[in-house]
Amino acid sequence: MQIGELASRTGASPRALRHYEERGLLFPERSSGGYRDYDPGDIVRVAQIKSMIGAGLTTASIKRYIDCAREGEHGTWLELCPSLRAELNSIAEHLDAKQAELSERKQRLHSIAFVV
Structure with a gap:
């Protein structure tokens, strides 16, 4: 095809x-x-x-x-072989760190947006 x-x-x-x-x-x-x-x-x-x-x-x-x-x-x-598992774990850790960073930013945004 x-x-x-x-x-x-x-x-x-x-x-x-x-x-x-x-x-x-x-x-x-x-x-x-x-x-x-x-x-x-x-x-x-x-x-x-x-x-x-x-x-x-x-x-x-x-x-x-x-x-x-x-x-x-x-x-x-x-x-899964050991090297693939390590690479997937690394990606998951990176995503977890990014998610934590976004959560922290969201909290900061919330705190400045709603303070009067």
């Missing part, structure tokens, strides 16, 4: 699909005319990539761990 069809079937833009290819996450064949020709299995692969990006992984991390991605009836999940 060509890039437009894969984009339509996955909800990823053609630009995103080209970016995934540039980052070594997708490997489409090329037709004799030079068009990208995607395998039906790339639909699952794009879903895995999108899920991992949505969880906060960078494309470099995804490239290292994409082979750990699995699809099940509840969507994409990862078989």
